[in-house]
Amino acid sequence: MSAPNSNNHDGVGVEVRGLRKGFNGQEVLKGLNFKVQPGEIFVIMGPSGSGKSVLLKQIIGLDLPDEGEILINGESIQSPDVMEKYRMAMVFQSGALLNSLTVAENVGLYLAEHRLKPPEEIEHIVSRNLEIVGLKGTEEKMPSELSGGMKKRVAIARALIVEPQLILYDEPTSELDPMSAAVIGEEILKLNKRTQVTSIVVSHDRELAFGVADRIAVIIDGNIVAVGTPDEVKNNRAETVQKFLHADIKRPTEG
Amino acid sequence: MFENIGEMLVLFWRTVMALPMTWRQRHKVFEQFFEIGNASLLMVCILSFFIGGETALQTGPFLAERSFGGYLGGIVGYSVCRELAPILMAILIAGRIGSAMAAEIGSMRVYQEIDALRTMNINPIHYLILPRMVAIAIALPLLVLFAILVGWMGGAVVSAANNRIDIPIQAFFKNLQEVVQFRDVGNGLFKSFCFALIIGIVSCHQGLVTIGGPRGIGRSVTKAVVNSIVLIIIFDYILTRVMLK
Numbered sequence: 096m097s098a099p100n101s102n103n104h105d106g107v108g109v110e111v112r113g114l115r116k117g118f119n120g121q122e123v124l125k126g127l128n129f130k131v132q133p134g135e136i137f138v139i140m141g142p143s144g145s146g147k148s149v150l151l152k153q154i155i156g157l158d159l160p161d162e163g164e165i166l167i168n169g170e171s172i173q174s175p176d177v178m179e180k181y182r183m184a185m186v187f188q189s190g191a192l193l194n195s196l197t198v199a200e201n202v203g204l205y206l207a208e209h210r211l212k213p214p215e216e217i218e219h220i221v222s223r224n225l226e227i228v229g230l231k232g233t234e235e236k237m238p239s240e241l242s243g244g245m246k247k248r249v250a251i252a253r254a255l256i257v258e259p260q261l262i263l264y265d266e267p268t269s270e271l272d273p274m275s276a277a278v279i280g281e282e283i284l285k286l287n288k289r290t291q292v293t294s295i296v297v298s299h300d301r302e303l304a305f306g307v308a309d310r311i312a313v314i315i316d317g318n319i320v321a322v323g324t325p326d327e328v329k330n331n332r333a334e335t336v337q338k339f340l341h342a343d344i345k346r347p348t349e350g
Numbered sequence: 351m352f353e354n355i356g357e358m359l360v361l362f363w364r365t366v367m368a369l370p371m372t373w374r375q376r377h378k379v380f381e382q383f384f385e386i387g388n389a390s391l392l393m394v395c396i397l398s399f400f401i402g403g404e405t406a407l408q409t410g411p412f413l414a415e416r417s418f419g420g421y422l423g424g425i426v427g428y429s430v431c432r433e434l435a436p437i438l439m440a441i442l443i444a445g446r447i448g449s450a451m452a453a454e455i456g457s458m459r460v461y462q463e464i465d466a467l468r469t470m471n472i473n474p475i476h477y478l479i480l481p482r483m484v485a486i487a488i489a490l491p492l493l494v495l496f497a498i499l500v501g502w503m504g505g506a507v508v509s510a511a512n513n514r515i516d517i518p519i520q521a522f523f524k525n526l527q528e529v530v531q532f533r534d535v536g537n538g539l540f541k542s543f544c545f546a547l548i549i550g551i552v553s554c555h556q557g558l559v560t561i562g563g564p565r566g567i568g569r570s571v572t573k574a575v576v577n578s579i580v581l582i583i584i585f586d587y588i589l590t591r592v593m594l595k
Contacts, residue, residue, distance in 0.1 A: 157465050184469060191466035193458070205470040208477065257470070 106134040106293030107181050107260045109154065113163035116149055123149050125317035126163065131310075133168075134291040136283065138308035140299060142339060146317045147297040148188070151263045154295065155185050167261065181261065184254035188266040190246035192238040192253070198225070199234035202253045224252040228282055244275030251282055262286070264296040268303050276303060283307050301340065305329070313339060358555045361479065362547070368473070368480045375481045382485030386447050390493060393446070394439060398497035401434050402426060402504030410508070410515030419515060423522035424529025426505035431530060431538045435497040437586050440545035443490055444578035448553035451482055452574035455557025456567040464558070474558070483550040490546035491539045498538060502526060537593050544589060545582050552578045 109131040116124040123146040131137040141147050152158040154165055156172050165172040167181050192201045202224055203217040225231050228248040247267055254262055268276035280303050287294055298304055304311055311328045313321040313336050321331045405426045413419050458464050464474050509517040556574040560566050
């Protein structure tokens with residue numbers, strides 16, 4: 096990845112072309128095609144097991160597709176210098192904080208490991224980033240001392256340290272209470288407004304999706320069944336889309 | 351099985367290639383080194399004292415009855431430094447440190463911490479594997495050297511204290527000095543260095559290939575310990591055969 100504080104702060108465009116991925120002979124992603132514009136918040140919704148997290152792993156290069164390609168500003172993610180050229184970060188579902196490190200060490204890990212800044216400056220940047228996500232004063236805490244929501248906010252602070260041009264969120268509000276989920280939603284919006292970062296959010300949280308998205312894609316059973324603005328998706332007449340968007344618990348009838 | 355061996359060899363090669371990064375990771379190497387020492391020193395001390403003592407107890411009365419008691423120091427010294435200390439310490443470390451390595455790396459894998467490192471362009475081999483491999487490759491030979499000395503002490507104490515053996519400590523060490531050469535201690539240390547590499551690679555590999563939740567981590571830990579011990583015993587035979595006088 097290029098060093099933070101370089102002159103290029105704009106979000107990147109992402110294009111997914113004919114993406115297929117399977118595991119043990121079962122196809123999880125069945126030829127996905129979509130484009131994400133620079134600076135856009137693009138939410139991918141879908142039921143559990145529909146391949147959303149697998150898709151994110153392909154986009155950030157943690158896993159390779161069986162077929163198709165992913166382009167970042169027109170360059171294939173598989174070409175050797177793309178990961179170096181563009182700054183990308185991912186906020187994992189569990190936060191994925193390193194349990195043996197303090198909050199400050201987790202947030203500053205990227206800068207410290209790549210020796211991009213002197214320790215005093217890293218300390219300053221870490222404090223600033225923790226302040227952005229409303230967690231100033233937690234520097235010396237261990238991840239085990241944090242609540243689920245706090246862990247995710249630390250993970251966002253860790254992602255911010257890269258000064259990303261593309262940030263991927265994997266189920267950022269899962270396992271959170273509605274208030275913490277709302278805070279995470281606000282963080283995503285604030286960050287996008289402040290830095291114009293391109294954000295791809297994977298979630299099955301309808302409130303988050305319709306609250307933050309510029310555009311939404313609904314992925315069901317490995318296929319994209321709807322793409323559009325929140326209003327367009329809400330008004331989409333396809334049965335699978337409506338069924339997913341309006342799934343509610345049905346009480347068993349008495350007697 | 352062959353796939354696993356292949357993956358372990360690739361991991362070993364990548365770790366060797368990463369060796370120039372050791373100085374950069376020195377804090378983590380020290381951290382791991384002290385953790386290994388801290389977790390094992392007392393156990394090594396107790397175990398090796400009794401290994402030496404038991405070897406003396408098994409062979410001492412037999413030799414003393416046949417007026418060969420004077421050779422006991424050499425027999426205990428030779429067997430402890432060439433065979434018993436390296437292999438038993440390696441098994442102890444496989445159980446105590448190998449299991450911890452597999453569990454820690456396995457849990458990092460399951461809870462996506464390793465994926466998080468990769469998204470930050472941090473190579474898990476540099477960050478996780480290299481410090482552990484270097485630390486165990488230094489720590490195990492040192493622990494074995496310590497175990498050899500304590501084992502000899504154990505043998506000497508039992509030889510002097512047991513009525514059926516009754517060899518004075520000075521006589522025990524005099525014979526040990528005549529029989530055991532630096533080369534024998536060196537052989538034991540070389541073996542332990544090889545065993546350290548086996549424990550490190552097997553445990554780190556098992557950690558990295560962990561899948562599933564806590565049950566998967568448990569499975570990896572068991573595999574790491576069992577596979578390490580099996581490989582240690584096989585390699586012990588091969589190394590002994592190669593290094594025979």
